[in-house]
Amino acid sequence: MSPGRRQEARQDQDPPPKGAKPHGGQGGETPNGGGAPDRGAGRSLAGPATPKRGTTESAPDPRGGRGGPPPHKERETLQTSATVLTVRRVQDYHALTLVAPAIAERFRPGQFVALAVGGEHTSRLVRRCFGVYEVKSDYGGTVELVFADREPGTAWLAGRRSRDQLDLVGPLGRPFRLPRDPVSCLLAGGGPGGAALFALADTLHRRGCQVHFLLGGPSARQVFGSRMAQRIGDSATVTTEDGSLGEKATVRDVMPRVIEETGADVVYACGPTPLLRAVTQVASEHGLPSQVSVESFLQETGACGIGVCMTCILPMHGDDGLTRMVRACADGPVLRGDRVRWGDLGTIPFDALGAPRVLTEGGPR
Numbered sequence: 001m002s003p004g005r006r007q008e009a010r011q012d013q014d015p016p017p018k019g020a021k022p023h024g025g026q027g028g029e030t031p032n033g034g035g036a037p038d039r040g041a042g043r044s045l046a047g048p049a050t051p052k053r054g055t056t057e058s059a060p061d062p063r064g065g066r067g068g069p070p071p072h073k074e075r076e077t078l079q080t081s082a083t084v085l086t087v088r089r090v091q092d093y094h095a096l097t098l099v100a101p102a103i104a105e106r107f108r109p110g111q112f113v114a115l116a117v118g119g120e121h122t123s124r125l126v127r128r129c130f131g132v133y134e135v136k137s138d139y140g141g142t143v144e145l146v147f148a149d150r151e152p153g154t155a156w157l158a159g160r161r162s163r164d165q166l167d168l169v170g171p172l173g174r175p176f177r178l179p180r181d182p183v184s185c186l187l188a189g190g191g192p193g194g195a196a197l198f199a200l201a202d203t204l205h206r207r208g209c210q211v212h213f214l215l216g217g218p219s220a221r222q223v224f225g226s227r228m229a230q231r232i233g234d235s236a237t238v239t240t241e242d243g244s245l246g247e248k249a250t251v252r253d254v255m256p257r258v259i260e261e262t263g264a265d266v267v268y269a270c271g272p273t274p275l276l277r278a279v280t281q282v283a284s285e286h287g288l289p290s291q292v293s294v295e296s297f298l299q300e301t302g303a304c305g306i307g308v309c310m311t312c313i314l315p316m317h318g319d320d321g322l323t324r325m326v327r328a329c330a331d332g333p334v335l336r337g338d339r340v341r342w343g344d345l346g347t348i349p350f351d352a353l354g355a356p357r358v359l360t361e362g363g364p365r
Helices: 003-010 101-106 152-158 192-206 226-232 251-262 273-285 295-301
Strands: 042-045 077-090 093-099 112-115 128-136 142-147 165-172 184-190 210-217 235-240 266-270 290-293 313-317 323-327 334-336
Touching (some): 101 165, 128 152, 128 295, 142 152, 142 192, 184 192, 210 251, 273 295
Parallel strands (some): 210 235
Antiparallel strands (some): 112 128, 112 165
C-alpha cells in the first residue's frame, strides 16, 4: 500500500444523511418483529456537533486551539418517547428495537443514544448509553441496540415488553469519519460494543469500500455478529480465547496477519477498552490510521451523555504536543486511537492542560 493511499484513508468526510439509511435487507441475528406501535414525537435539545466535511480528524479540545477539532456545525439532538418493538436474547446479549423515526433519520454510524431506565418514578437518574447496531425504515424508522445485562439498569431494559415507552435522547456524539475514496477497511470489534460496526459497514459498502471484519471474544457466546459479518463482509475473521468459535487466539494475535491479507488502509474499532488499546497499537505499528469508539469507557463512566457532567473525560494529545482532557460523549465516542493516552485512562495526567495546580506544581498530596 502506498503512502498516498494511506493518506486518502486519513482524509475523511462525513456527509449529511438524506433520511434513514437502513442497514437491513441482509437479514441478521436479531430480526425485528411485532405489531406497529405508536410513534413518539421528539423535542430538540442542545447536542454535540459533527465535524465539517472534507476535514481531517484531530484530537478534540472543548476549548479549541491547536490540536482541537476542526470547525463544525451543530446538528440537532432530540429527546423523544420511543416505543419498544421487540426485546430479543442474542447469545449472551439482548437486542432492543425501538420505534424512533426522528432518531433514525438523524443517525450516523458511530453515534450513540442515551436511555432513561427504571420508569417514571425511579431513583435511577443516570442514563445508559449504547451504540446503534442497526437503523431501518420499518414503522417510520427503528433503532436497534445490543447490550449486556450487567447491572440493575440494563436488567430493567432487558425486561421491557412490546409497546412499552422509553425516554430516549439521541443521536449523540461524533460519528465515524468516512474515507473520501474507496479503500480497504478493517473493522475490529468485541463484545456487544462490536455491534456498532455493522451500521458502519453498510455505509462503507455504499461508498465502494472493501469491508473486512475481525471479531473476537472470550467464547462463542460473547462474539456478536459472526454470521452477519460472514454474510456482508468481504472477509471475516473470528477469534475466541477458548477456541469455541473460529481461531483460538485474541484479536491482537491475528490482526497483523489480517492487515497483510486484506491490504487494509484504515482501521475502525468498537469494543472493550483493552481491545481498543491493542488494535490502536497494532495499527500504529503498521502505519495505519485508526478510529475507535470508546463506547465501553463511556458506559462505565458517563452519566448524562451530552457533555455536561464531565465524568467521562479522558486524556488525548494533539498536534501541538499538549494533552487535553476530552469528553467521551461529546468529543467522542469516536476518537483517533493514536491520540488517546490509553495508559492514563481514569486519571488526569500531571502534564494535561488545565490539570489542578496541586498536581502540576506541588506534586500529588
